[in-house]
Amino acid sequence: MRLRWSWRGSDMDRRVLIGNIAISEAVKLARVDVISAYPITPQTIIVEKLAEMVDSGELNAKYIRVDSEHSALAAVYGASSGGSRVFTATSSHGLLYMYEMLWWVSNSRLPVVMAVVTRSIGPPWNIHTDHQDALTVRDSGWIIGFAENVEEAFDMTLQAYKISEDKRVLLPSIVALDGFILSHTAEPIDIPSQEDIDRWLPPREPLPFVMKPGEGFAVGNLGPDEVTMELRWYIWRAMERAKRVINEVDYEYKDITGRSYGGLTERYRVEDADYIVMGMGSWCGDIKEAIDMLRDEGYRVGLLRIRYIRPLPIQDIIKYGSRSKAVLVIDRAVSMGYGGVLAGEVASILRGRTPVKGVVAGLGGVDMRSEDFIDIIKRFIEEYELDLDINWLNTYWIMKDGGRG
Amino acid sequence: MEARYKILDIDLEGIEDIRRFREKLLSRPDKGSAGKTGTWRLYKPILYIDKCTRCGLCWLYCPDNVISWRQREIPEIDMEFCKGCGICGDVCPVDAIEMVLEGE
Structure with missing residues (x-):
């Protein structure tokens, strides 16, 4: 079903989508440059759909196929260090396998956005939802949001780019949505137009740093202990500022879509x-x-x-x-x-x-x-x-x- | 060292934070960028100038680039950064470099 309507002059496209497809639509609207992911139920459809979009030319992005979740996050970590806007997605055991790289990303303050379709951790094998996987990474310095419905998962993904790339924040974001309950359930959702999103979400600035050929530097080299503590202190401050930025972004998003959730x-x-x-x-x-x-x-x-x-x-x-x-x-x-x-x-x-x-x-x-x-x-x-x-x-x-x- | 207790005086724009963060996170190749690594040394290399044939093998093999040498010259070892790994002494074809326990 498709229905076009308008919110204060903004064009909206009403569609019935499952959560996973809604996330991939949001990623497409954010005009990401690099995607890397490894399939795992119930997340797979997100990156399958994105692979189709890249293949058909609908989305102009580089899609890196990897051998594991650890490599997937490592790949987007590299791409993000090079200044790209990136995306990855995972669930449950895949997230646990990424655990080490999660800290590389957050401690380097790269604005990576990841969808975590929540799923129980085995044993026993179970593909259905609980929040244990996403909460396992609670202390890693990632911004972690939980969506209530498909439309919010879509909005939260778009907002995640705006929040993570804000120079007051510069921290990675996880958008968590319940496996199957949201990821595989179709709900009506109003998708804003590409023009509106482009105006609201400009291309990523070269922050916090960008690696370029010919410019030699190392990220996170061995240094005095005090450097570690000082870097953590900046992350702490960024996280404190993020509270304000999240509220702001949620509020200004209303101008495009008419949707606002109340911030934190x-x-x-x-x-x-x-x-x-x-x-x-x-x-x-x-x-x-x-x-x-x-x-x-x-x-x-x-x-x-x-x-x-x-x-x-x-x-x-x-x-x-x-x-x-x-x-x-x-x-x-x-x-x-x-x-x-x-x-x-x-x-x-x-x-x-x-x-x-x-x-x-x-x-x-x-x-x-x-x-x-x-x-x-x-x-x-x-x-x-x-x-x-x-x-x-x-x-x-x-x-x-x-x-x- | 004096401990400084930092309170939450958050700079709302974060620009200054990012500049300092970048300064501390990134490092560029530079002499002594990892500190005075010579203090790590247990054994120090002693060069016997009379035995040295000025072949330059020690200069070539030194993993920390602390030996300076030009053709037909006696090599010099920078003891501020030499970690005392002993590779130079091992590769020296005429045993002109001996590793001696520090302090002896």
């Missing part, structure tokens, strides 16, 4: 909420539905959707977390021996302000529906109202029967 977080019915739910990714759609139904029953709940876990929206978490009675964090990833990954972060921020309860659910793609969230949220509120003495971080596992007998 999306606030859903939080203004008068007694209880705040926090979460990331596609199931936030189901949580919103649950919140609507609970509101009809008289429960005053709201959702603070964490769009970016790095940089973490600390201010928003404090602002909305501390004005509520208690906070429930629903995680699709777990830090063994502590709790849900996001729950741990939120609890550390709200310590001494608001009790936080963490729920770990949906690992390995276990299906969570809005009815499940209604149960979880109701139980959380009841428990809080019965016993005010909630520990700072309680973690509960939501288990479902099924599978092997």
Whole structure:
């Protein structure tokens, strides 16, 4: 289905696309120069589609075929050092295989953009979503965003180039989208025109550095220990500035598409909420539905959707977390021996302000529906109202029967 | 060394940060760009001028480029950067270079 319409004079192309194709359309609109990737379910379609685009001449880019994910990121690292705008994509074990190169990219501050179609990590082999893979690289200095739907995954990819290449930031970005739930599910999406994107996203500037033939220098040579610490300090500062840039870019993107998500977080019915739910990714759609139904029953709940876990929206978490009675964090990833990954972060921020309860659910793609969230949220509120003495971080596992007998 | 505690005085444009970042991340080939590597040395090369045939093999083999030599001249070893690997002594065809433990 195709439908053309216009937003404040901007041409929009309405199409029904699965998440993976939407990402490749965004990459095409960003006019990337070099793509390198290795196939892995559920990401493969993104780079398959891009390979087709390069082959047909629709996208004027160099496509480097490699033997592994480690090489894929190494290839785009090199291309990005040479001044190109680059893209790669991966999932699960592929991301883990890239782990070393991730640090080369972020510690060199190259504005690489990567789609991570989230998938559970084996064993047991499982191709369905949880956020464990993307959160494994949480501390690497990459900006990490989680999309809620296909259109947002598309927008986040385009915005990632603008954010990463901003000279206040110059850090790589990961756009995480839930495997199959977003990557293989078709949704209507309004695609802005190439002219509008070209105007908004100019070609990459030669920053932070560009390697050229005939100019000899080494990147990250051995040096005094103090140099390492100083370079980390600049990355830290860039990450702090990124919070502001992400909000700005999200706001100005509205001019082209009419879409804006609220920057680092999306606030859903939080203004008068007694209880705040926090979460990331596609199931936030189901949580919103649950919140609507609970509101009809008289429960005053709201959702603070964490769009970016790095940089973490600390201010928003404090602002909305501390004005509520208690906070429930629903995680699709777990830090063994502590709790849900996001729950741990939120609890550390709200310590001494608001009790936080963490729920770990949906690992390995276990299906969570809005009815499940209604149960979880109701139980959380009841428990809080019965016993005010909630520990700072309680973690509960939501288990479902099924599978092997 | 005096420790400096840095507070969050973020330069909002980041231009100065990028300049300094680039300065520290990138390095250009230069004498002593990795510091005075001569301090790494355990054994130092001693050159016996009377034995030396001025063949230049030590100059050719030195992996750190610290031996300077021109044809028909006695080679000179820059002890500020010589790491004491002993390759020069090993390749010298007339044993004119001996490796001696530092401090002896």
